[in-house]
Amino acid sequence: MSHELGRLEDLPADYVAALRALNLVPLWPSLRAVLPPDKPVPATRATHWAYEALRPLLLKAGELTPIEKAERRVLVLANPGHGLEKMQASAAIYLGMQLLLPGEWAPSHRHTPNAVRMIVEGEGAYTTVDGEKLPMSRGDLILTPTGLWHEHGHDGRQPVVWLDVLDLPLVHYLEASYHLPGVRQPVHPGAAERRYARGGLLPTPYFQRAAKAYPMLRYPWAEARAALLALAGELGADEPVQITYANPETGAHAQNILGFYALMLRPGQTLTLPARSPACVFHLIEGGVTVQAGPDTFTLAEADTCCAPGYTPVTLGNRAGHGPAFVFLADETPLHCKLGVYEERR
Numbered sequence: 001m002s003h004e005l006g007r008l009e010d011l012p013a014d015y016v017a018a019l020r021a022l023n024l025v026p027l028w029p030s031l032r033a034v035l036p037p038d039k040p041v042p043a044t045r046a047t048h049w050a051y052e053a054l055r056p057l058l059l060k061a062g063e064l065t066p067i068e069k070a071e072r073r074v075l076v077l078a079n080p081g082h083g084l085e086k087m088q089a090s091a092a093i094y095l096g097m098q099l100l101l102p103g104e105w106a107p108s109h110r111h112t113p114n115a116v117r118m119i120v121e122g123e124g125a126y127t128t129v130d131g132e133k134l135p136m137s138r139g140d141l142i143l144t145p146t147g148l149w150h151e152h153g154h155d156g157r158q159p160v161v162w163l164d165v166l167d168l169p170l171v172h173y174l175e176a177s178y179h180l181p182g183v184r185q186p187v188h189p190g191a192a193e194r195r196y197a198r199g200g201l202l203p204t205p206y207f208q209r210a211a212k213a214y215p216m217l218r219y220p221w222a223e224a225r226a227a228l229l230a231l232a233g234e235l236g237a238d239e240p241v242q243i244t245y246a247n248p249e250t251g252a253h254a255q256n257i258l259g260f261y262a263l264m265l266r267p268g269q270t271l272t273l274p275a276r277s278p279a280c281v282f283h284l285i286e287g288g289v290t291v292q293a294g295p296d297t298f299t300l301a302e303a304d305t306c307c308a309p310g311y312t313p314v315t316l317g318n319r320a321g322h323g324p325a326f327v328f329l330a331d332e333t334p335l336h337c338k339l340g341v342y343e344e345r346r
Contacts, residue, residue, distance in 0.1 A: 005031055039345075044090045044279050044309035045081035046296035051097075051120070051303035058099050059159065067104045074098045074164060077305060086169070089307050090279035092332045093258065094168040099161055100125050100154045108151035111179035113171040114255045115150075117142040118163040118283060118328050119221075120303050124156015129217050132190030136160060139221025139285050141245055141328070145214045145255060149182050163283055163305065165330045167257040192216045196248035197223065214255070216248050221285070225326065228264040232324070240271055242329075252334075259333040265289065265318035265325040273314045275345040278332035280314065281307045287325025290317040311345065 008016065008029040019025065058075050067073060077095035078084040089095040098117075100106060102124070117127060118141055125136045129150045134142050142162075144150040154160055171177045195203055196216050224243060232241045245260040246253060253259045265271060265287070282291055284300040291298045292315040293308035299319075300306060308314050310332075318325040336342035 005029065039311050040277075042091075042279070042309035042311065043081045044079055044307065046293040046298075046306070046308050046312070047077075047079050047081075047089070048291075048298040048300070048306040049077045049095075049304065050301070051305070052301065054097060055161070055303075058097055058161065062099050062101050062159065067101070067106060071109075072098060072106055073100070079307065081309075088169040089281060090169070090309070090332065092167055092170040092335055093279065093281060093307070093330060094164070094166040095281060095305065095307075096164040096166075097161060098152075098164050099159060100152055101159055102154050102157050104152075104154050105184075106152040108149050108182040108185055109179050110147055110149045110182065112146055112176050113166045113168040114146045114257055115144040115164060115166045116255070116258075116260060116330075117144070118165065118285075120161040120163055122156065122158050122160030124158070125152065125154040125160035127152050128185050128187060131185050131188045132192070132217060133187045134190075134218040136162065137221065139225070139326075139328075141219040141221075141224075141254075141260060143214055143217045143219075143254060145217075148214075149185055151182075151185060163328075165258065165260075165281065167255075167335075170257060170335065190217075193218050193220055193223070202249060214247065216254075219245050219254070224262045228262060228326065229324075232264055232266065237266070241266070255334070256338075257332075257335045259329075259331050261329040261331075263316070263327045263329055265316060265327070267323055268318055268321045270315060270317040273316070275311050275313045276331075276333075277310045277341055277343045278336045279307060279310045280329060280331040281305065282316070283328040283330075285326040285328055287323065288319040289325050289327060290319055291315075292317075 005028045061073055074096040076087045077089055078087050079089045082088050119136045119138050127134045127142050129144050130148045192215055227243050228241055241264040243262050283305045284302055289300045291306050294312045298306045
């Protein structure tokens with residue numbers, strides 16, 4: 001018995017026309033496209049965005065478009081596999097490089113997609129989230145979760161750039177994406193990163209810890225880097241050194257759709273990750289790293305970004321023999337786990 005499925009062109013034209021008149025579509029001609037054998041065929045392509053190449057274009061955008069005309073001055077890191085017009089890095093991840101110039105203020109707004117900011121360069125800028133003013137320093141991770149008011153300001157003297165990571169493609173696909181403009185927020189004291197600075201030690205009384213879904217909004221790079229170095233001293237030489245940005249009260253991922261991590265590669269270390277179902281983004285904070293994603297190999301300098309599609313083995317290599325390299329990762333693991341589709345293939 002043949003297992004080849006029938007094609008649409010095998011059907012009589014009048015039959016196809018009758019189906020379409022009633023908004024009906026035969027499944028069997030397209031069944032293998034939506035249910036391919038063995039594993040998915042991702043539209044996401046392994047792609048590299050070199051910061052050295054995009055930075056001049058980002059600064060030029062600052063000359064061409066004032067913040068009042070842009071609201072958010074961003075160059076989107078678009079994946080050609082999805083089409084540049086869709087402005088997505090993977091099925092669920094949006095990436096953008098955002099520029100804020102001295103004295104500028106990006107107005108307050110809120111939106112349904114979750115966002116994080118990984119600070120790339122510059123000092124003196126800040127993000128105010130839900131009334132908490134969060135200073136921006138290189139390597140810091142700042143959360144702007146779904147529905148929270150946020151705005152950006154700059155009191156320094158040099159351009160500040162950060163990498164935006166949002167779950168916008170998913171929320172847009174669900175037809176749940178929108179934003180609301182707001183007024184400048186009054187600032188109240190906030191020191192969540194100090195309150196939750198020690199692992200396993202939480203403030204009491206407990207009833208005060210349930211007021212916010214996202215109790216910690218800023219994860220300073222100085223703390224994350226120190227944690228990676230300490231962890232490296234405790235693990236074997238071949239073990240991966242990685243931390244997860246987590247909700248300090250629940251231990252769950254810092255946000256509920258995308259996962260965020262920091263990885264350290266020892267001098268000269270090569271690390272092979274298993275082929276996993278979620279797509280993954282790699283952004284180099286310090287050092288020099290080679291990323292091999294399936295047949296594609298990228299050489300990352302500091303502030304470079306690349307992505308790897310799901311079901312693709314990835315090998316990371318520290319090009320330096322004398323110092324560690326530090327990589328920020330974002331992936332779709334929380335989403336895949338919630339949907340029950342997460343898997344690894346070794």
